[in-house]
Amino acid sequence: MQVKKADGSDYEPNTISAFQRSIQRYLEEKSNLSILKDKEFDSSRTAIAAKRKSLVQSGKGNKPHATKFLTYEDEEALFSSGQFRDHNPEVLQRTLWWYMSLHIGFHARDERHKLC
Structure with missing residues (x-):
């Protein structure tokens, strides 16, 4: 019940289960x-x-890095700011990456790496 990180903060609930599975x-x-x-x-x-239950109730384990969908306004902002377009090769690659991932629909990390 007292497992903590070196800095004294709590681990994520899934990390505690991962420790258990490693053991x-x-x-x-x-x-x-x-x-x-x-x-x-x-x-x-x-x-x-x-x-794990107490950590979840205290707000841990809510996956702060989870994927979020972009709205139409977010996508338009990327185009208007120059992050997506065709004005240089790197930006064009990023734009193509966006469209292919949007229409192909990546579901796992290995699919993303295979495309790279």
Whole structure:
């Protein structure tokens, strides 16, 4: 219940679960223990679930870097500011990237990298 970053702030709820899964992967290599299923680890699973719930209730885990859709006005602002157009190669590449991603519809990070 007291897991904190070095600066004293709380981790994101998903990070705590990632730590738990990392420990589980290590244990799978070294022994046949399962902190995700074995009865001996019920209290740790309960504590982690409670910590995650309290962090979510306090505002953590709301994915502040989640993708947001651009409105028509946002898109027009990009064109009028010169961020999208065809006046130099870098800007043209960015504009083409925008249109291809908009119409192809990327769903995963690897799709974006494949296009690059």
